[in-house]
Amino acid sequence: MSTGATQGPHSLAFRVMRLCKPSFHVDPPLRIDPFDLLSGEDFSDDPASASLLRRHVSSADALDSDLSYRNRFLINHPTDPIGLSGLLLLPQSFGAIYLGETFCSYISVNNSSTSQVRDVTIKAEIQTERQRILLLDTSKSPVESIRTGGRYDFIVEHDVKELGAHTLVCSALYNDADGERKYLPQFFKFVVANPLSVRTKETTFLEACIENHTKSNLFMDQVDFEPAKQWSALRLHDDDLHPSSLVPPTSDLGGIIPPNPPVIIRSGGGIHNYLYKLVPSSDVSAQTKFQGSSILGKFQITWRTNLGEPGRLQTQQILGAPVSRKEINIRVVEVPTAIHLNRPFSASLNLTNQTDRQLGPFEVSLSQDESQMGKPVAINGLQKLMLPRLEAFGSNDFQLNLIASKLGVQKIAGITAWDTREKKTYELVPEMEIFVESD
Structure with a gap:
């Protein structure tokens, strides 16, 4: 930024203080016995002196005080270990600034010279890696003058919406005692961290x-x-x-x-x-x-x-993780709660067309990768069930008659659908476990 300002010592200087809530003042508790304030540390070693002191203390609590140091670290009240003094502590440093908070700062322009300055134009900006945000600009109504030892104070606020390095840029353009127009920039850097x-x-x-x-x-x-x-x-x-x-x-x-x-x-x-x-x-x-x-x-x-x-x-x-959509989806809607050995049962299924075109007709069957007799669960009756064509995004409910030939936990596996028009086989249903009981 070029202003034609004369380089050299400046009459003005910026002072910046971040405005934030005070914190609780914590005073670490000092665990002592009240008698320690009245006597030396070896006072209790002398029984005669300890007895004399007891007679001169009228407090009931003091009369019960243990001078043998046995109870020095006992907590007598719930607030004792907390250390809260009831006082609030003003911020001692700039502190951490987190994304999503409101940055609020008290800025003071001080005239530390021996002469008055006039026509002071003040600007305050937040500069990030992406943008520069104007917080204050007195160009249209400059500060008429700041006397020797005087100051001009203002407060700026900014909603923090970016992570990383930020710079609070404070600048003043003013006339010094000799009438020279001077430009003073000052930079205050801070880093915005992620709170969550x-x-x-x-x-x-x-x-x-x-x-x-x-x-x-x-x-x-x-x-x-x-x-x-x-x-x-x-x-x-x-x-x-x-x-x-x-x-x-x-x-x-x-x-x-x-x-x-x-x-x-x-x-x-x-x-x-x-x-x-x-x-x-x-x-x-x-x-x-x-x-x-x-x-x-x-x-x-x-x-x-x-x-x-x-x-x-x-x-x-x-x-989310990319979800691959099948052209045809079949799901088991319901199976009987009680399935008996060598007794037919019906499973309710639903066939859905997940494309924007017609599909089918379909032949639903069990895959023939192993002998029919060796399967613990097989189709009962006709080995192929014919289903009509499905419109785009349409669905069809149907029943499949099955029979179990082995006891215990068995799997229904290999249900497929053959599109008779497109000559395409769909492996549809993952393995599903059932429990087969005896009669």
Whole structure:
């Protein structure tokens, strides 16, 4: 940036202080006996002196004090080991800044020279790897003057939406005592870290594991999963986590304590898991369902720190494992609960066309890779079942008559469908276990 400003010492200087909530002042407890303040450490070794001191102390607690050091480390009150003094501590350093927080800074322009400066134009900007964001610009209404020893103060805020290196650029353009126009830039660098990591596990369900990377506890206000249009998501809750019996309805605290307290994720690596059930949305066409998009959705997360400072984060799109779609799918809808040896039974199945064209007719049978007699479960009666053509994305329910020839846990395997028009065989049903009883 070229301003034609004269190089040299400046009358002005920027001072930056980050504005954030104070922290609790922790004073490590000093475990001593009150008598140690009145006597030496070897006072209790002299029984005569210890007895004399007891007679001169009127406190009931003091009369019970053990001068033999046996009870020095006993905790007499629950607050003793905490070390909270009841005081709040102002920030002692710039501290860590995390994605999703609001960066708030108090900036002061100080005139440390012996003369007044005039027509001061002040700018404050946040510079990242991607963009430069203007936070303050007094170009249209410059500060008329800043006297010797005086200052001009202002506060800037910025919602942090990028990770990595950030620079707070503060600049001033002013006239010094000699009338020279000078330009003063100052740079304050900080790094924005990721407060949370979200790991997902996709099988039948989507599990989000949220881990706290900050140095303070996070109180999760909202963890919502926004599914892609082809999915609908159901959050699975554990009703036993926060039973309503914890706060009786007649309690005076009923209006203060929420029925469902916020989830607390402990500092320094605390983890909480959220479980969602994903099912194909009924609002999209069958064709969209079967295209196998790998985009599942994204998370909207909001939280607060110990003293209520808010944070918010939106993840990128969560991608699931690519799902290969078969042209034909067959599934077992129902089998009898009781299956007896050498007695026929019926299995209910469903055949679905997952393409945008007609398929079939079909011949449903058991594969002939081994002798029919050697199979523990075989088709009873006609070995091939004829099914009509299926329209695009259509389905057909049918019954398959089977018979089991061996006792115990057996497998129904090798059910196939032969497309008589396209001359193509579909291996459809994975092995399914059944239990065969004797009569």
